[in-house]
Amino acid sequence: MKTFDRNEHPHRRYNPLTGEWILVSPHRAKRPWQGQKESLSEDRLPEYDPGCYLCPGNFRSNGEQNPNYEHAYVFDNDFPALLSDDIASDVNTDALFRFQPERGINRVVCFSPNHNLTIPEMYVADIEKIIALWTRQYLELGQHDFINHVQIFENKGAVMGCSNPHPHGQIWAQSSLPTEVEKTQRQLEKYYRKNNSSLLQDYLEQEMQREERIVLSNAHFVALVPFWATWPYETMIISRRHFGSLIAMSHDEKRAYAEIMKGITVKYDNLFETSFPYSSGIHQAPTDKAAHPEWHFHMHFYPPLLRSASVRKFMVGYEMLGEAQRDITPEKSAEILRQLPDIHYKQR
């Protein structure tokens, strides 16, 4: 019988943040690809686009005019998925037809007035302004009695369903803990109760010793490919200190967070010398006014590209019906990212 080698043998890994397993098939990384190619993202955008509804001074589809904003700028989403109305509904007891009205607030955050300036190309000081805005939003939205969770995220690139290349993200704040957050809530809580420590702090300590999955680090944050990563170049930014949300971040930590966000996204752009698509988002403590000592601030990056700027990983058939699956190992992905230059390819 052969002895297990994680660089050769199919295996499953456990994600302690969701309680779910993923399948790793390291031997399969070399199979040929004859499928769909993504079209390359437009690399030569203007600084200002008169047809863009996010550029300063332009009109949005509801007739409102954007101010001449100079830094990160937030406004209510014109096509919100959630509404803040309080809706009366009978309690519904049928186990097979369960539903509940959901209240919430959706906002859009422009990262920069500049139509073509994404996070990896921004100054750290301007990324700090985005973080400051996120912090104020998390605080303000979380104060509503009907808002128990604030999801801050970005869809970057057409392949990630982003309908406008102007650098921006979104905030969806709502009454319930969304499904994925609820899984993490449960897992963090269980771990904290059992060990009286933060799951991610204990995890980070071990990762710092093992080193092999670390991509970048500074005094306050670490960016790594998690042991259980599902997307080919998935990463997480984890705070070294154990705290639950943006509100708890010191000034120095915010600067370090801006630096590592720039650092990891520069690596991403450098990987295939393209504006690297991803969905990213912050997972932090619920805003349900309870104490959440189990929460540990972190940010996920879920990028779809696999082999080049035009060949992506598809999470389809087996993945939808069975289990998330990857070919390249997380260790290999971390090594590739780690060895990439820290200067953006356009600035070299």
Next chain:
Amino acid sequence: MKTFDRNEHPHRRYNPLTGEWILVSPHRAKRPWQGQKESLSEDRLPEYDPGCYLCPGNFRSNGEQNPNYEHAYVFDNDFPALLSDDIASDVNTDALFRFQPERGINRVVCFSPNHNLTIPEMYVADIEKIIALWTRQYLELGQHDFINHVQIFENKGAVMGCSNPHPHGQIWAQSSLPTEVEKTQRQLEKYYRKNNSSLLQDYLEQEMQREERIVLSNAHFVALVPFWATWPYETMIISRRHFGSLIAMSHDEKRAYAEIMKGITVKYDNLFETSFPYSSGIHQAPTDKAAHPEWHFHMHFYPPLLRSASVRKFMVGYEMLGEAQRDITPEKSAEILRQLPDIHYKQR
């Protein structure tokens, strides 16, 4: 306070097969779309393509030659994600770095020798031959002592990561219950223990009375948009009789299953008059040699298209970090599908 109206108000619905919630935003169906358009699928493929590695008589990349098969044909995947070797591994006890070697077998199923004949355009008798082949595979693979689950699925269309338009599906058989199946196993078992009946039988009974989500039905099967559907035109085929797997299907049931598979895929193609992409797959009893009275045979269809042959739903940012989200209600989708013709648009 307004009273809840599921056609107007944002709400969450509970999926009893996974135990997870999804977000429905019915008021949002009219937002404009400025994002990525999918390229249309090639509608004029030849019946035989000398460069296709699945066509009869052609050579595959490993040098093997396909026989001149005339009906559904199965062979071992040349680039398997799973291997059947028995691998020795130390028991691994670290809660944050859990993994396990995984054994399995991957196969490819050509649905037809004809390079351009997808399921909606096939004769029912030929679809029955696919079902017969699936049944033999489920039986044969399930007999291995190291195979506890057999996942039969199809990725159709380039947008679903399908790298070859020749009509084909796959089978991934393995030692563990994959993550998604494990959720359903748990939910079906819990329900069966509590109610001493099949969750899907009880569900189907209520759906037959309510009618609004039924798309098609025959003597043995029903195709419907589940109350908790996440993809815009997601459907399920459920057997009327309570049985756990393909093995238990009578001859008449197999014919009815072939008919409803054709029926629902014809509706799909007619929706946007295009070869409709999807991932589909069968969920049935594990092959772990235990009795599974809780299992109820069903097939899922997860199609990405939303508004036209080129505008899809993206499950990205909020969906990856938070929760699956849809705009159009399942009831509306069912109504649209129900009203479509039963004859394929190319044959009209």
